[in-house]
Amino acid sequence: MAFKHFILVCGGTGCESSKSDEIYKELKAQAEAQGVANEVQIVKTGCFGFCEKGPIVKILPTESFYVEVKPEDAKELIAEHIIKGREVQRLLYKDARQKERVKTTDIEFYQKQFRIVLRNCSVIDPENINEYIARDGYMALEKVLFSMKPEDVINELKISGLRGRGGAGFPTWRKWDFTRQVPSEQKYVVCNADEGDPGAYMDRSTIEGDPHSVIEAMTICGYTIGATKGFVYIRAEYPLAIERLKTAINQAHEYGLLGQNILGSNFSFDIEIRLGAGAFVCGEETALLHSIEGDRGMPTPRPPFPAIKGLWGKPTVINNVETWANIPVIINKGGAWFASIGTETSKGTKVFALTGKINNSGLVEVPMGTTLREIIFDIGGGIKGGKKFLGAQTGGPSGGIITEEFLDTPIDYESLTALGSMMGSGGLIVMDEDDCPVDVSKFYMEFCVDESCGKCAPCRIGTVQIHNILDKITKGNGTMLDLENLEKIGHAMKRAALCGLGQTAPNPTLSTLKRFRKVYEEHINDKLCRSGKCKDLVVYSINKEKCIGCGLCARKCPVNCISGDKTQKYTIDTSKCIKCGECFKACKFNAVIKK
Amino acid sequence: MAVAQIEFSKEFESFINAWKDKPGNLIMILHKIQEEFSYIPREAAERLSHDLNLPLAKIYGVITFYHLFKTTKPGKYRLAICMGTACYLKGGQDLINEAESILGIKGHEVTEDGMFSIDAVRCLGCCGLAPVLMVGNEVYGKLTKDDMADIIAKYKAIG
Numbered sequence: 007m008a009f010k011h012f013i014l015v016c017g018g019t020g021c022e023s024s025k026s027d028e029i030y031k032e033l034k035a036q037a038e039a040q041g042v043a044n045e046v047q048i049v050k051t052g053c054f055g056f057c058e059k060g061p062i063v064k065i066l067p068t069e070s071f072y073v074e075v076k077p078e079d080a081k082e083l084i085a086e087h088i089i090k091g092r093e094v095q096r097l098l099y100k101d102a103r104q105k106e107r108v109k110t111t112d113i114e115f116y117q118k119q120f121r122i123v124l125r126n127c128s129v130i131d132p133e134n135i136n137e138y139i140a141r142d143g144y145m146a147l148e149k150v151l152f153s154m155k156p157e158d159v160i161n162e163l164k165i166s167g168l169r170g171r172g173g174a175g176f177p178t179w180r181k182w183d184f185t186r187q188v189p190s191e192q193k194y195v196v197c198n199a200d201e202g203d204p205g206a207y208m209d210r211s212t213i214e215g216d217p218h219s220v221i222e223a224m225t226i227c228g229y230t231i232g233a234t235k236g237f238v239y240i241r242a243e244y245p246l247a248i249e250r251l252k253t254a255i256n257q258a259h260e261y262g263l264l265g266q267n268i269l270g271s272n273f274s275f276d277i278e279i280r281l282g283a284g285a286f287v288c289g290e291e292t293a294l295l296h297s298i299e300g301d302r303g304m305p306t307p308r309p310p311f312p313a314i315k316g317l318w319g320k321p322t323v324i325n326n327v328e329t330w331a332n333i334p335v336i337i338n339k340g341g342a343w344f345a346s347i348g349t350e351t352s353k354g355t356k357v358f359a360l361t362g363k364i365n366n367s368g369l370v371e372v373p374m375g376t377t378l379r380e381i382i383f384d385i386g387g388g389i390k391g392g393k394k395f396l397g398a399q400t401g402g403p404s405g406g407i408i409t410e411e412f413l414d415t416p417i418d419y420e421s422l423t424a425l426g427s428m429m430g431s432g433g434l435i436v437m438d439e440d441d442c443p444v445d446v447s448k449f450y451m452e453f454c455v456d457e458s459c460g461k462c463a464p465c466r467i468g469t470v471q472i473h474n475i476l477d478k479i480t481k482g483n484g485t486m487l488d489l490e491n492l493e494k495i496g497h498a499m500k501r502a503a504l505c506g507l508g509q510t511a512p513n514p515t516l517s518t519l520k521r522f523r524k525v526y527e528e529h530i531n532d533k534l535c536r537s538g539k540c541k542d543l544v545v546y547s548i549n550k551e552k553c554i555g556c557g558l559c560a561r562k563c564p565v566n567c568i569s570g571d572k573t574q575k576y577t578i579d580t581s582k583c584i585k586c587g588e589c590f591k592a593c594k595f596n597a598v599i600k601k
Numbered sequence: 602m603a604v605a606q607i608e609f610s611k612e613f614e615s616f617i618n619a620w621k622d623k624p625g626n627l628i629m630i631l632h633k634i635q636e637e638f639s640y641i642p643r644e645a646a647e648r649l650s651h652d653l654n655l656p657l658a659k660i661y662g663v664i665t666f667y668h669l670f671k672t673t674k675p676g677k678y679r680l681a682i683c684m685g686t687a688c689y690l691k692g693g694q695d696l697i698n699e700a701e702s703i704l705g706i707k708g709h710e711v712t713e714d715g716m717f718s719i720d721a722v723r724c725l726g727c728c729g730l731a732p733v734l735m736v737g738n739e740v741y742g743k744l745t746k747d748d749m750a751d752i753i754a755k756y757k758a759i760g
Contacts, residue, residue: 019725019726020727020729020730022740023727023730023733023742024740024742057728057730060729060730202723203724204684204685204686204689204723204724205685205686205687205724205728206726206728207724207726207727207728210726242632242669243669243723243724243725244726245738280625280628280629281629282669283631283668283669283670284668284669284670285666285667285668286723297628298625299624300624300625300626300627300628300629300663301627302663302666303666303667304666318624359728361686361687361728361729361731362686362687362691363690363691367728367729367731368729402686433686435686435687435690437690441690449686449689450686456668
């Protein structure tokens with residue numbers, strides 16, 4: 007039976023939150039009710055990436071891209087599109103440029119993207135192993151098991167130039183080769199899916215949309231290094247990803263792709279899931295391994311590296327989800343193909359979670375070497391509400407801010423580090439003129455204070471000290487000496503902290519201090535926060551010439567500190583004002599002034 | 602030490618038995634306890650200490666290290682307000698302030714009737730919907746603080 011139409015419904019967490027599961031069920035029910043169930047196949051896929059416009063429904067073969075669909079739209083989609091062959095105009099995505107219907111491939115958001123890691127996300131049903139297999143799934147595993155020696159796999163990875171996508175960018179082949187060469191009866195393969203960077207969700211979407219790619223890659227690694235056991239360490243906050251991973255592992259077992267004698271070879275491999283419990287430091291590899299062991303997730307000094315002495319003291323390869331998802335493609339298409347994409351030092355693509363004050367929030371995968379300007383303004387559609395761009399944070403609480411003048415730098419591991427930031431796992435947060443660099447630094451430092459495991463003094467004490475100083479500055483009590491101290495403490499932490507968390511925690515502060523020193527100085531010397539985020543520095547008042555006396559501000563004020571009438575105009579009693587900004591937002595005549 | 606009296610369900614007993622001898626089982630078992638009781642009661646930790654032959658201090662060491670594990674009972678409806686970066690920039694803190702002022706509780710407190718508690722949580726990973734609030738498995742996205750009263754009222758009505 008051949009289907010005439012295919013309906014793909016996004017089943018990523020973002021869209022599921024907006025009831026995409028109901029849409030899926032309703033489409034099925036409607037197809038049944040309207041008598042076309044035999045003609046249309048309805049599939050729930052992984053994330054489309056265009057989360058801003060979710061829930062997304064795509065219909066093939068016409069490549070119709072429907073956005074912000076609701077369950078009650080299902081009836082019309084089936085009746086109009088499927089039965090009458092007419093697209094439902096009101097739900098079609100309209101490009102900001104062209105103002106008219108665009109095919110999926112022409113949508114600006116997708117044009118500069120190149121999908122390797124997300125190749126199957128939004129294409130296949132992640133809960134059906136057959137769909138993964140139909141897209142060359144497990145072909146790489148078969149190739150490796152029956153026609154490649156472990157050395158060949160390492161060599162292919164070496165040619166590919168693949169580097170760890172968790173942030174640090176260590177060459178993947180090297181890690182594998184270290185572990186391969188250590189003689190040991192037991193070795194382990196670990197997948198780091200403890201995506202703790204706030205504002206990043208690439209790994210979750212990859213597992214939700216294409217869990218088998220991770221399973222296949224880990225199995226290939228097991229064969230290469232001589233391990234029979236793998237663990238996926240995943241955040242407990244990701245229930246959907248955990249469910250899909252469990253389903254995928256079970257299906258792989260049924261098909262003989264995991265377990266004893268895989269595909270009839272004499273290689274055996276199994277994977278277990280272990281849950282994180284909300285500790286950012288567990289993204290650090292030694293801490294993660296201790297957490298799998300059931301202990302407090304505290305890092306240990308390296309060396310010895312996990313590659314030599316890892317989980318339960320055995321040699322362990324640990325890679326991030328995105329790194330794993332690249333591996334089957336490299337084996338299938340060859341290392342040279344992969345190396346042809348990207349820059350001199352950084353090959354392949356990178357997935358970013360583009361969020362913040364951006365028009366097209368979502369998941370984007372671009373070749374290394376793409377510029378931030380292309381990502382933010384072409385793919386991302388620019389800043390929300392036409393506001394002015396302040397900066398973009400890469401690397402989350404470990405990274406730094408990248409300002410306007412550096413937007414044309416081609417992105418790779420080295421260029422971002424040179425800018426005082428880092429690649430990180432792929433969070434890319436866009437800030438506009440309403441955001442304050444000092445406030446954002448404080449936000450990240452508060453996060454690090456909370457997440458510091460407390461084992462080493464530079465991190466435990468340094469994070470608190472920096473936070474206290476930033477807090478002082480945002481409250482208008484800072485001194486110029488504080489800025490010097492921020493730098494001193496920050497550099498000490500970078501040198502002396504035990505693990506990546508502590509060494510990188512000062513980055514957001516140091517980078518904003520470098521790029522926005524003036525803003526810091528204004529906070530200190532002029533008690534001024536132009537963005538209005540630092541509430542203690544903001545004073546609201548009413549311009550009597552502009553005030554027409556409508557009283558809307560007074561009605562909105564939650565503490566009744568605005569008084570006046572039509573003739574006298576209104577005034578704010580600043581001693582009672584809680585600086586919530588409601589009056590500022592309410593006034594239609596720009597009479598409320600924020601200083 | 603006498604073993605505290607606490608009822609575990611049959612399913613839970615078999616879960617413990619399946620995991621009992623696996624290395625690194627503690628965190629997985631703690632997750633299961635929290636799933637069952639919505640927090641980790643002292644009695645459950647004591648019983649675990651006996652069953653797994655682990656010092657209670659070690660178990661509490663692990664519980665208190667991880668943010669997800671709770672040692673006090675949360676409200677029936679736990680308002681998990683995301684404070685990931687995207688949500689923070691888009692007003693996550695305003696949502697928390699508003700919820701606190703409506704419910705009259707602060708920090709980790711629970712309302713007197715035991716119905717609500719508020720949790721500022723780590724990134725929920727639906728940054729496209731920022732700012733986000735989660736109650737049980739229901740996610741509310743693209744919120745403003747004005748939406749908060751309706752959401753709370755909805756759960757009050759369900760009771």
